[in-house]
Amino acid sequence: FSHLQKKRRAATARRQHLKSAMLQLAVTEIEKEAAAKEVEKQNYLAEHCPPLSLPGSMQELQELCKKLHAKIESVDEERYDTEVKLQKTNKELEDLSQKLFDLRGKFKRPPLRRVRMSADAMLRALLGSKHKVCMDLRANLKQVKKEDTEKEKDLRDVGDWRKNIEEKSGMEGRKKMFEAGE
Secondary structure (H helix, E strand, O other), X not given: OHHHHHHHHHHHHHHHHHHHHHHHHHHHHHXXXXXXXXXXXXXXXXXXXXXXXXXXXXXXXXXXXXXHHHHHHHHHHHHHHHHHHHHHHHHHHHHHHHHHHHHHOOOOOOOOOOOOOOHHHHHHHHHHHHOOOOOOHHHHXXXXXXXXXXXXXXXXXXXXXXXXXXXXXXXXXXXXXXXXOO
């Protein structure tokens, strides 16, 4: 039993050692990457931004300002074009990812539960504090009085349908129907 515990401890210690070694390696890689970015930034600035030398005369200063304004305008145009390209690319990426999602078709519908709710509770849930009207649906129904119509009178006069069938069956029933003009 103690042999298994020693193996587990050794495996755990090895795992811990590997984790720490990987973390050390990652830290050194991040430091190298940051230093490379800084060097690249310095090179870019040295190439694109020469040190500024201010001329002494007013005419030369005005010329320098005009050059700087022209440079600012061209950089702004480039920035705008780049932003438009980026937006267009992002839109295409969203469309393609949506198409991919649709093609997969692996989205699950959540299981819906039946909830019994009155109309009042439903309106209260939807409208919140704005809901003031009480919805008693049966209270809004009209009261309808039954009027005697001719069909209902005929039905009452006919009575039990079995008796009526028995009366009309046979030759006597046919004779009565003929005489009555039905």
